[in-house]
Amino acid sequence: MGRIRAIVFDLDGTLIDSAPDLRTALNRLLAEHQRRPLSLAEVTVMIGDGAAKLVERAFAATGDAAGDDPASLTAAFLALYEGNTAVETRAYPGVPETLSALRDDGIALGICTNKPEAPTREILRDLGLDGAFSAVYGGDTMAGVRKPDPRLLLAVVDSLGARPAESVMVGDNANDVGAARAAGLPVILRAGGYTAIPAERLGADAVIAGFDELRGALEGLP
Numbered sequence: 001m002g003r004i005r006a007i008v009f010d011l012d013g014t015l016i017d018s019a020p021d022l023r024t025a026l027n028r029l030l031a032e033h034q035r036r037p038l039s040l041a042e043v044t045v046m047i048g049d050g051a052a053k054l055v056e057r058a059f060a061a062t063g064d065a066a067g068d069d070p071a072s073l074t075a076a077f078l079a080l081y082e083g084n085t086a087v088e089t090r091a092y093p094g095v096p097e098t099l100s101a102l103r104d105d106g107i108a109l110g111i112c113t114n115k116p117e118a119p120t121r122e123i124l125r126d127l128g129l130d131g132a133f134s135a136v137y138g139g140d141t142m143a144g145v146r147k148p149d150p151r152l153l154l155a156v157v158d159s160l161g162a163r164p165a166e167s168v169m170v171g172d173n174a175n176d177v178g179a180a181r182a183a184g185l186p187v188i189l190r191a192g193g194y195t196a197i198p199a200e201r202l203g204a205d206a207v208i209a210g211f212d213e214l215r216g217a218l219e220g221l222p
Contacts, residue, residue: 004107004218006162008153008185010171011113011120012047013194015095018123019044020088025081026058029073035062047194048173050114050139050146051078078116085119086126092190094211099132101215108160112153114139114146114175135159148178153185168218177202188217 012018023043030037038058046057052074059065059073102109109132113120117138124130137156139146146152157167169180172193180187181203188206189199199207206217 003166004168004221005166006108006110006157006160007102007168007170007218008110008112008156008160010147010169010173010176011111011115011123013044013172014170014176014190015129016089016091016123016127018085018089019047019194021085022047022054022081024087025077025084026054028080029055029077030058030062032076033059035059038062044194045196048114048175051081051116078119082119082122085123089123089127091127091129092211096129096132098211098214099129103132108135108162109133110135110137110156110160112137112147112156112169112179116140147175148182150179150182153179153183157183157185168221170214172199173197174202177204186221188214188221 009015019040023038023040026043027037038061042061046054052070055073055077056070099109111120111133115138117136117140120138121136124133135156137152142152142155153169157164164184167185169176169185169187171187172190173195174197176189177187186205188208189202189204191199191207191209193199205221208214208217
C-alpha cells in the first residue's frame with residue numbers, strides 16, 4: 001500500500017447499514033400521504049442517488065407520483081430523518097477497526113456520498129466514526145454535483161491533499177464505480193451493499209465480502 005495516500009469511502013451500504021432508519025422516515029412520510037409502507041428490501045434498492053431520488057422512488061413504488069412539489073417532499077423527508085439517523089443504523093463489522101488501522105498507516109480518509117452532508121455528519125458523529133475522516137462531502141456539498149459525476153470524488157481527493165493516482169475509492173454500487181473510473185481512481189466494492197446489480201458484475205478492481213478483506217484488496221491493486 002506504499003503508493004496509497006488517500007482512501008475515499010461511500011457511506012450507505014459501504015460503511016454503514018442505514019436502510020432501517022431510511023425506511024422508517026420514508027414510511028412516516030408515505031403514511032402522511034395515505035401511501036402503503038415500504039419493505040426493507042424495497043428501500044434497500046432505492047438508496048444511492050441522494051434524498052430527492054429516494055423520495056421520488058418511494059412515491060413511484062406506492063402509486064402515482066405525488067402532486068406535491070418534489071423539493072417540499074424531500075424537505076419533509078429530511079425533517080423526519082434528521083435527528084433519527086442512527087436509531088437502528090450501524091457500522092458494518094470491522095469498520096471502526098479498519099479505519100483506525102488505515103489511519104495508523106498514515107492514510108488520509110474521506111467520505112464521498114450522495115446522502116446530504118448534514119445527516120452524513122450526524123451519523124458519523126453518533127456512531128463515533130467522525131474522527132476518522134479528514135474530508136466529508138455529501139450530495140449537496142457541491143450544488144448539483146453527485147456521483148457518478150467525478151467532480152465530487154475529485155474534490156474529496158483534493159481536500160485530502162492527494163492526487164487520483166495516489167487514491168482509492170471504496171463503495172458498493174455503480175455510482176462509485178462510475179465516479180472512480182471517470183476520476184482515474186481504482187475502486188473496491190463491498191459485496192452485499194445497496195445495489196440492484198451484484199457488486200461482482202459492476203467492473204470494480206476488487207470486491208470484498210467484509211472489511212477484514214480490505215487491506216489485502218488494497219495491497220493487491222495494480
